[in-house]
Amino acid sequence: MSFLHEPLFWLLAAACLAISSTPSVMRSIGKKRIISIVMLWASACVAIYLLYGTVSTILATTVSAGWGALLLAASLIRSGLKSMPNNRF
Secondary structure: OHHHHOHHHHHHHHHHHHHHHHHHHOOOOOHHHHHHHHHHHHHHHHHHHHHHOHHHHHHHHHHHHHHHHHHHHHHHHHHHHHHHHHOOO
């Protein structure tokens, strides 16, 4: 667990979090954009794996993927609630 004392690990983990958060702030998500986001996220995760090993990669990957999924779900719910009054039933 010595990777927790490395500043580069925290920078790469923050990059993973930031990259996984980008789909939640985008207005429209195209196929090219999502592929580029996944490639950037995967490259940051691979860099963590190459520098610090398996445990740190599992930690950073699960936290960033969970955070990205949570933010994406929250943004979809928020946008659905905003557009709900505009729809007439």
